[in-house]
Amino acid sequence: xxxxxxxxxxxxxxxxxxxxxxxxxxxxxxxxxxxxxxxxxxxxxxxxxxxxxxxxxxxxxxxxxxxxxxxxxxxxxxxxx
Numbered sequence: 514x515x516x517x518x519x520x521x522x523x524x525x526x527x528x529x530x531x532x533x534x535x536x537x538x539x540x541x542x543x544x545x546x547x548x549x550x551x552x553x554x555x556x557x558x559x560x561x562x563x564x565x566x567x568x569x570x571x572x573x574x575x576x577x578x579x580x581x582x583x584x585x586x587x588x589x590x591x592x593x594x
Contacts, residue, residue, distance in 0.1 A: 515551035518570035519577040522546040550575040560591040 515524040521544045528539045539545055552573050554562055563570060563578075566586040573581070581587050 515574075516572055517551065517574035517577055518572055519567065519581075520544070520574065522549055522574040522576065524549065524551065546574065552578045560589060562588045562590065564588075 514527045516527045517523065523544055524547045528536050528545075531539065552561070552575065553559070554564065554571060554573070563573065563581055563586060565588060566581060567573070578587070
């Protein structure tokens with residue numbers, strides 16, 4: 514289920530368990546962003562972490578991730594970064 518814990522953007526996987534009429538309604542929401550990439554920080558091991566800035570966020574859309582990264586709020590764990 515991809516749902517940005519910062520801005521509320523989501524993709525189809527967030528609404529796929531709803532009934533068809535509810536899905537169609539949600540698709541008209543401004544937060545429905547099926548083409549965005551969503552980053553996860555937990556429970557997977559990633560080369561990045563935003564836990565210092567957003568300790569409760571598990572999922573962040575690419576828009577929010579790029580903003581956080583531009584503000585140096587993403588901690589990179591890889592040697593080549």
